[in-house]
Amino acid sequence: MSRNALVTGAARGIGRAIALRLARDGLNVAINDTAARSLELNSVRQEIETIGRKSTTIIANVSVDKEVKAMMQNVVKELGGLDVMVANAGIAHVKQLIDVTAEEWDNMFATNMRGVFLCYKEAAKAMIAQGKGGKIIGACSVVGYRPFPMLSPYSASKWGVRGLTQAAAMEWAKYKITVNSYCPGIVGTAMWDMVDEELAKIEGKQKGEVIKDYSNKLVLLGRTSEPDDVANFVSYLASKDSDYMTGQNVLIDGGIQFS
Numbered sequence: 001m002s003r004n005a006l007v008t009g010a011a012r013g014i015g016r017a018i019a020l021r022l023a024r025d026g027l028n029v030a031i032n033d034t035a036a037r038s039l040e041l042n043s044v045r046q047e048i049e050t051i052g053r054k055s056t057t058i059i060a061n062v063s064v065d066k067e068v069k070a071m072m073q074n075v076v077k078e079l080g081g082l083d084v085m086v087a088n089a090g091i092a093h094v095k096q097l098i099d100v101t102a103e104e105w106d107n108m109f110a111t112n113m114r115g116v117f118l119c120y121k122e123a124a125k126a127m128i129a130q131g132k133g134g135k136i137i138g139a140c141s142v143v144g145y146r147p148f149p150m151l152s153p154y155s156a157s158k159w160g161v162r163g164l165t166q167a168a169a170m171e172w173a174k175y176k177i178t179v180n181s182y183c184p185g186i187v188g189t190a191m192w193d194m195v196d197e198e199l200a201k202i203e204g205k206q207k208g209e210v211i212k213d214y215s216n217k218l219v220l221l222g223r224t225s226e227p228d229d230v231a232n233f234v235s236y237l238a239s240k241d242s243d244y245m246t247g248q249n250v251l252i253d254g255g256i257q258f259s
Helices: 013-024 035-051 065-079 102-130 152-175 190-203 209-218 227-238
Strands: 004-007 028-033 055-059 084-087 134-139 177-184 249-252
Touching: 004 013, 004 065, 013 028, 013 035, 013 084, 013 227, 028 035, 028 065, 035 055, 055 065, 065 102, 084 102, 084 227, 102 134, 102 152, 102 177, 134 152, 134 227, 152 177, 152 249, 177 227, 190 209, 227 249
Parallel strands: 004 028, 004 084, 028 055, 084 134, 134 177, 177 249
Antiparallel strands: none
């Protein structure tokens, strides 16, 4: 029997790569994003179906509890169950901490922390009701171990994901639900393009120079990560091979930071 997964923030970047990798692994994959990315999301669904797996698209804001609850119920209805949930959706912005407004702080935590909490919680409810365990996987970051300047709220939110992941793993182990997170470094995505562009303005550099400098100075393997580098690891977390692993926040960053 096929296993079923949900990936949030799956219209592009790391989320898209994860969704497609899980489909290639043989899972049916429900994919989520916001209404603004519905066309991209539908394109990913078509790619999954071309691979030969079932898929469904769900437009939902992960920071809204009613929408997340409905999303989980929709996945179970459309795919027949939920075995793997990847809380990938996240946002970032670049700004000096002293200039960050309370509203900007709240918006960051609404997606990156509240969103992960709601997805963890509602996925666990669905998996407990099914009675056969499951895999819950969250998006952390290298900045959850080593904060970057100008990314203070983002860094703080990812530290929160680390703690939430460990606490959830402790509570849900009795239901045979494992909870782990992946911690990417500098990845070639639209989000990191934005980070690079904003930091370049602040540091008086050309677009592309900041990520190049970071990759040369910080990354032991000497290159920016690709979304597939992260997706390959999430494939392991979603597989039976990781059944004896829970409560871990694992760096997949090319050697920027050691835990």
